[in-house]
Amino acid sequence: xxxxxxxxxxxxxxxxxNLTVYCNSSSVFSSLQWYRxxxxxxxxxxxxxxxxxxxxxxxxxxFQFGDARKDSSLHITAAQPGDTGLYxxxxxxxxxxxxxxxxxxxxxxxxx
Amino acid sequence: EADIxxxxxxxxxxxxxxxxxxxxxxxxxxxxxxYQQDPGMELHLIHxxxxxxxxxxxxxxxxxxxxRIRTEHFPLTLESARPSHTSQYLxxxxxxxxxTQYFGPGTRLLVL
Numbered sequence: 001x002x003x004x005x006x007x008x009x010x011x012x013x014x015x016x017x018n019l020t021v022y023c024n025s026s027s028v029f030s031s032l033q034w035y036r037x038x039x040x041x042x043x044x045x046x047x048x049x050x051x052x053x054x055x056x057x058x059x060x061x062x063f064q065f066g067d068a069r070k071d072s073s074l075h076i077t078a079a080q081p082g083d084t085g086l087y088x089x090x091x092x093x094x095x096x097x098x099x100x101x102x103x104x105x106x107x108x109x110x111x112x
Numbered sequence: 113e114a115d116i117x118x119x120x121x122x123x124x125x126x127x128x129x130x131x132x133x134x135x136x137x138x139x140x141x142x143x144x145x146x147y148q149q150d151p152g153m154e155l156h157l158i159h160x161x162x163x164x165x166x167x168x169x170x171x172x173x174x175x176x177x178x179x180r181i182r183t184e185h186f187p188l189t190l191e192s193a194r195p196s197h198t199s200q201y202l203x204x205x206x207x208x209x210x211x212t213q214y215f216g217p218g219t220r221l222l223v224l
Binding site: 091 | 157
C-alpha cells in the first residue's frame, strides 16, 4: 500500500508570512498532484508535477517534486487569508491504473 | 476549468430512504470516481469506473452502488440510508492517459 504523509497536519500563520508544507512517501510516483479544498467544496487542482526535480511556480506558490519522485513540497510566499484551506497531495503510482493515493492534507489558516 | 457537476449539493433525509446522488461531466473523460470524505479528513475511494458498463469497488467498503450507462453520467445509490452514511460525497473524473482528477463540488449528506 502506497502512503503519502503530509506535514504539518495543521498550520496557523499571520498574513504575510511564508510557509512550506511537505508530502512524503517511501514509494515512487509517476506523477503527483496538489489540490486545495475549501470547506464544503470539492478539491481544486493546483498543479501536476511529473518529472523528478521539477519546480513549478503558480504566482506565490512554488511546487517541487523530489529527484527520486517520492516526495514533494509546496511553498507559499507572503500568505494571504485567501490561501486558507486544506492542501492535499495525491500521487499516481505505476501499476495503479491511474488511481490516486491521497495524503490526509494540511489544514492552513492564514489570519489577517 | 473542470465541467463536472453534482446534485443535490445538500441532502437531509430520514433513515431507510433510498437516495441517488447524481454526477455528470461534459469533458468526455472515460474514468470517473466516487470518494467519501468526513469534514477535514482524507478522501476515501469508494467506487470507480474506467468506462461505460465498467464499475469497481474502491479501497473503502461502502454499501452504496454505482452504474455507468453513459460516459458522462455516474450516479451513486444508497438503497436504505443510515446515519452512518452521513458524509460528504465527491465525484471526480480523469482522462485515461493522465492521473490528474477533476472534482465536482460534492454532496453533503445528512441521514437522521
